[in-house]
Amino acid sequence: MCINNGIKTITYSVGGGATGVELTGSLPEGILQNYDSDNRIFTISGTATSAGIFDYTITTTGSCENNSINGKITIQDNSTIGLSSGENTTNFNVCINGEINSITYSVGGGATGANISAGTLPTRSYWKIREWKFYNSGNTNSCRNF
Structure with missing residues (x-):
């Protein structure tokens, strides 16, 4: 993905006894995260305004065992x-x-x-x-x- 271009929306479904999610790590400037608690969908979307490699971890929250998943977004500078x-x-x-x-x-x-x-x-x-x-x-x- 290139800087100043919208990324393809990244979507995660949350299931089991999870009541929410927590994102740790970093996202590029201009990229937003949203958790829709009614539909139990976590999304990452937007237009990156900073270049680099951004590692993140999404962890479910709730009273039961919580699980995590890792992700990476790479944003390239313009040529x-x-x-x-x-x-x-x-x-x-x-x-x-x-x-x-x-x-x-x-x-x-x-x-x-x-x-x-x-x-x-x-x-x-x-x-x-x-x-x-x-x-x-x-x-x-x-x-x-x-």
């Missing part, structure tokens, strides 16, 4: 990408068989991958992913602006 190799690495002239300086972009947040649209990259140059960074380097066989 980010930024040039990390310097402004002068994205606009340059290179001639035949000239080496292209590495162009590096760092990705972060909740990014789990990226699509690269090459546009006018010279032939014999390549992109690779290493440690959540994208690199472009190689030699060209044509002389022009990129």
Whole structure:
């Protein structure tokens, strides 16, 4: 799940001699809990406004033996990408068989991958992913602006 998006409602049915529930642990900011005592349904819902991993435990309450169940909600930050190799690495002239300086972009947040649209990259140059960074380097066989 991503930050600032509604989560799919999580629903727990409460049975037996339980008269309520207690949540321990933490929920993301913006996520609410509600216990409907008439229908004996516990729900977690809302829109997360904080990222992270949130572990929680729900325990029934009442005069009989109480049971617990664990849960986890993971909220990812929005994806980010930024040039990390310097402004002068994205606009340059290179001639035949000239080496292209590495162009590096760092990705972060909740990014789990990226699509690269090459546009006018010279032939014999390549992109690779290493440690959540994208690199472009190689030699060209044509002389022009990129």
